Amino acid sequence: MWGDIVRIDMSNLKFFRERVPLRYQMLGGRGFTSKVVLEEVKPTCYPLGAKNKIIFSPGLLGDIPLAPCSGRLSAGAKSPLTGGIKEANSGGTAAYRIARLGIRALIIEGKPPKNKWYLLKLAKDGVEILPANELTELGNYQLVEKIMDSYGKKISIISIGQAGERLFSLASIAVTDTLNKPSRYLARGGLGAVLGSKGIKAIIIDDKGVEDKKSFYDEGLFKKICKEHTKRLVETKQVLTKYGTMCSVEESQEMGCLPVRNFREGTVKELNKVSGEALYNRIKERGGKISYGCMIGCPIKCANLYNDKGRKYLVSTFEYESFSLLGLNCGISDFDTVGYLNRLCNDYGMDTIETGATIAILMEAGLLSFGDGEGAIKMIEEVRKNTILGKIIGQGAAVTAKVFGVDRAPVVKGQAMAAYDPRSNKGTGVTFATSPMGADHTAGCALPGRKGMRDDLNLDPHNSKDKVKLSCDLQTLIAAVDTSGFCYFSGLAVEDLERIAKLIKARYGVKVTGEDMINIGKTTLKDEREFNRRVGFTKVDDRLPEFFYKEKLPPFNTVFDISPEEIDKYFNL
């Protein structure tokens, strides 16, 4: 298979190009990053020290946009937020260019002296490590503009904002999209702080001069499958194409699992004001953009671009998770306010989910009121200003709850929950509890229609029956998809893995089946849990916070009633 490892040691600013070891041949994305973390990172190391490593890896077909949605970029490390293993992946154009440069994985290790900042440039000719102290204290938006002014627009940029520079545990990593906006985020687990700890403000990927010739084992078959798959995605993903991820507001309202006012209510009163359709109309009115692909060649096109009242660019992409956590969970439902909060998070490089959950904790503690949008803006500004309060917020919801004595903190393994209250979406609740990533919806979200790997599971989100099995299936499937480098919006069923396997076979000639892919997903999950075991995680870490078991969630008066014993069966199914 293709590609090399590029390994950069920030302690001495040296880099090496290495062959991919044989046992890594079938791994891309998350499978690759998690294997490196397991094999190379000392489990007990300080996450922001020289011994942690951050690994970037595109998928196995990342250089071929024709393969629909194959351009995800994974980043992995030991997380400063959870202390455990972390992988986050995003769209954008970086994976494509990295793959075109023949780089299967970028492994960044070591640590430069304090206050030394660098810009990495990956290009056809090799790696450059350039001093970049003058770029510090820039937010992602200005940073990207400044870099593109110097290096042109036919590049991709991976970067951190002020939160990453300050090594805050809620710091994200930004990735530019097809419009050259820093709109896609490797958001969770504080990976921005790990990149910051390596002294890296930004990575430029310039694929100029790379030839477009590719060899295929069976090009005709490859193209045929791509075409079929693209057609299917265009046909089946129309709602996502039109409304983006904000289509989930209605879905979650129906289940009653929206996170509202620090996970106190499961629904909103005026759905029509906060629905995907309301957002769609607003974007249209303001001359924003609907339905664009964050990755080259994406047929789903769930991205959007939201303009402010003056029809000027405010933020892209306006997503369900960000809206729910920064908005509804803080009692804020106004699109403009949430859009602005979202923009600030993007600019300063803060995970919108963790930030929203943290602000809601501060509301719970009485520092500001639920619904106080201006106050929420001030809280985010504290992070940029690096005040003492900002430093607390920068550590995320769990630490903030500890400091302010709040016991209703919706966190697992130190990471805040995404926008699905586990009491009324129990399958996702099991994922939050058991995922090696902490409470992370992208690890296996039980949305309506996702049936796992069998046909006989009870899919009622309020019914605890079968939800451990469902979560286990979904976590396995998604680990497999993440390892292929495909976007999980493009399919999360066994037949999707089979299609991906066929594409890989048609490209490289390797014998691989859907079942093989699923087994790789399983192995990846096991690797991740093994790393966490070495860190010191036990089954006690696979629990939700106490209040989800006790407090009834309106309007369906659900509690999370899946017992620890049933949860612990997780890998014994």
Next chain:
Amino acid sequence: MWGDIVRIDMSNLKFFRERVPLRYQMLGGRGFTSKVVLEEVKPTCYPLGAKNKIIFSPGLLGDIPLAPCSGRLSAGAKSPLTGGIKEANSGGTAAYRIARLGIRALIIEGKPPKNKWYLLKLAKDGVEILPANELTELGNYQLVEKIMDSYGKKISIISIGQAGERLFSLASIAVTDTLNKPSRYLARGGLGAVLGSKGIKAIIIDDKGVEDKKSFYDEGLFKKICKEHTKRLVETKQVLTKYGTMCSVEESQEMGCLPVRNFREGTVKELNKVSGEALYNRIKERGGKISYGCMIGCPIKCANLYNDKGRKYLVSTFEYESFSLLGLNCGISDFDTVGYLNRLCNDYGMDTIETGATIAILMEAGLLSFGDGEGAIKMIEEVRKNTILGKIIGQGAAVTAKVFGVDRAPVVKGQAMAAYDPRSNKGTGVTFATSPMGADHTAGCALPGRKGMRDDLNLDPHNSKDKVKLSCDLQTLIAAVDTSGFCYFSGLAVEDLERIAKLIKARYGVKVTGEDMINIGKTTLKDEREFNRRVGFTKVDDRLPEFFYKEKLPPFNTVFDISPEEIDKYFNL
């Protein structure tokens, strides 16, 4: 054997007097509190919630001051600082009066509504639970004076300061001594926050009217052993009697294990200015008190009373641990400044060890400079004022290090180390790593002359040989002594346990040997480790922070070189 359990439910302000279960018959102090925590407290509960319990228990001979040093008081709970089990014990007069009331253990459970504060009064006639909101925001000194004005001086008081009211993880519990000063502290693990979470500002123990008649199995023998033991203590503890615990400054200087400037140096330059003798002379000059017993009838009398420049009372007792952490570890060596810091900690009810370690972290982070005494005072005032910075400090060294991005945090299981750098006092280092209590010297401190339970161990503090065995022995012995309710200054050798066993036998007629006592100590340690296992602790929690393994400690250039594998043999000796 004697006594009942008094159980108080703060949810409904009811109390019950229960018989001590048979399996608790031989348990006092730590053995009792740890057994209750293991059997009754849900390991995963929120430490400041209704499901945690705080247990107070005197020792088995707590009502007989004739038995020298038998009047320790243990408190136990799930710790808000470590998340694991915690027992802390102190001198003072409370245990004596509790035992005289026939109370073997006081178990406080449940939780009152927020902002409801109470005063418990234990007396011959029973328990009173009195509203006490008017006592809030008082420091321990004023609180004790106020209560004694109302209830007389022939009482003991257990109380919390502002830190406990704010439920801070470094909050201690104060206990009055023979001079009616709140000078003795159940300091570690945040037990003051647990008492605060129960809405209890203070506990008055009034033993008026309790008859002095006691029955003995063999009074003559009992008195004979007491007399012998007292004589031996007077003869062998002369240094401790004269200099108090500050005699350890010279001892630690010699080993090179003083904690200086956030555990960066192992010695001080001008020993003569900070020695036990320097303190002794200062106290004498200022008309303070030397050599008084904190417990009734103590023959060691290591307590002292330090006056300020104006010869007015400043603080009692001026101790080695407080001086080292609040002073040397913060680069402060002036007795008056450290005495004042110590007084503030006592008054606000803050663990001096945790507070000193936390201020040093802030110095490491650059918020103030090492040596800045005025700055250190301000930091403690932040806690009283309950500012945002104060809330961080209130959570102790580990959380403060997390918020300010400091990786050199001398903590284990979330608790700051006492005043022995593990690199030059390796036996104590093993105790810090492995004790179920977190980094706690009272769990088994390898001071010169402490040889454990065998004669062939290498006792060189710089040599890693045998230190796991030594720590294991010391931890076992001390768990046994703590369970008897004797002060560990009165003996930490097998023959001391044998003497304690003889006293118990002469009093009650129960057949008990020194070996039985040691086995009870072992069981107590196992109970504690079992609770922590259920909380989710693993062997990975039995490690020191990374820098102790890497950074050489001057002047002996030692590192902590005992491998994890050797540490993990701990209970397999």
